[in-house]
Amino acid sequence: MPQGLIVAAFGRHFTLETHDGVRLQAHVRGKRSEAVVGDRVLWNTTQTGGETQAVIESVEPRRNLMHRQDLMRTKSFAANLDQVLMLVASQPLFSESQLTRAMVAAKSAQIELVIVLNKTDLPDAPLARERLKPYATMGMPLVELSIQHAREESLKRLSPLLQGRTTLLLGASGTGKSSLVNLLVPQAQSRVGELSQALQAGRHTTTHTLWHWLDQGRTGAIIDSPGFQEFGLQQVPAADLARHMQDFQPHLGGCRFSNCQHRQEPDCAITAAVTAGLISPQRHRIYLEILDELQTRRW
Template sequence: MEEVSAAPDGAQAAIESIEPRRSVLFRADALRTKELAANIDQVAIVFAPQPAFNLHFVWRALVAARAAQIARLVVLNKTDLPDAGGARAALDELAALGERTIAVSAKAEPENARSQLAPEFAHRATLLVGQSGMGKSTILNLLVPDANARTREYSVKLNQGRQTTTASRWFAFGADGAIVDSPGFQAFGLAHLSIHQLAACLPEFAPHLGRCRFNDCRHLEEPDCAVRAAVEAGAISPARYAFYRQLAAEVAR
């Protein structure tokens, strides 16, 4: 989503300049870096109990957003499902780490979901991300009721026979907000980040960074590492530290 300066030109407008970007969210693997969206104010990461969600996807998206200095909102959808306990526990853990969280059931309790979500999306440009099947489209259509119709119109103009799911789409929301709906994807690579950026983007690491013996400590095998000591003391979850080690191995390749 680019911000431009334009001048009226009859029934159209001529772009005069493209403004500097306020923010850019990336994901990357070993082969390429992909821009997901620019000039957004927050990332809303949607997950649900079914289909089986990948918690590391959520964690990775949070790291990417923190690295880009973009606000984050974690949305647990489909809370009406009987097996939502594990997903709720994961959401509670993220809330304890300081992340903004919301639990909704966009399909079963639409009015309640709308009343919770709308204030969080108002006056902001929000990127919706999530694995396929998590209910992003349901949430989008709850907040932007004509989103399906507008997407179908767009597909017809592109001479496509069905709704496109391969490109991000921008929708106005309220007087001055916007929602950018990204295609569902399964992997969220962070190869564009350094190992020190990864550590800085895990909030539970923050109290311990700068307290290691070595200034350039990677928090892996180095002696007198404050982060590893925090793991052993129970201040950092072993699961989250294992996640960090996995990311560190990926960016080192």
């Protein structure tokens, strides 16, 4: 059976790319649609009403899967990734909770994450940089861009990061994910939203996850995804949350109780690190917010 790559997902319908780079519309056999963008699949053809159609027979084992799990549903972003670029913007000022959630999801899936601050041309950029300081301090890779106003410089910073790798773009609506795809792959012509409209109507310009090759040799790829608002982490066991917080890691193991939840327990190394200014109070607050969520899960 030939192998293919899933390059777009629309519910139960997919676009798959063959070895020769031909793109075909395909659907999955059976009721469950398990394939996601980035999946390698085995496929076949069937005849329906005189038409030849591609059918996905099975999904090859995944190297990793980036997904979020809300209380009611699981949303898979993409599979078999080398890294995630998490886009944040200065206007409207990004949510640190969303950033942290994406970081925890990537860490628990063992996928590297790079923070990209876009729209540094806007007046609120210094505010965004201030908010990102703890992330730089904890050693997160951080890239600053102005896709709209410094195209050449943005390209120069991005290209070495993306060559030969599969990268998922993640971020709230309007942060510039599709603008970034258009900068890198001009023939992609992804729809870019009018910011004011997109925000007022709560609309997402990009509605589907889409794979784009970066080079003729098909070695590097960038995956555009729709902006998210909610980012549930129900896939993460509550007891694992602290070790997925990069700035907590150096202090773990130092608490008096081995099952310390780092709330208000005596001799807690994490709250001590917050008091000592080694962990930002904001990060600790977000940790507690997520922990509460995970401990009230319904199953």
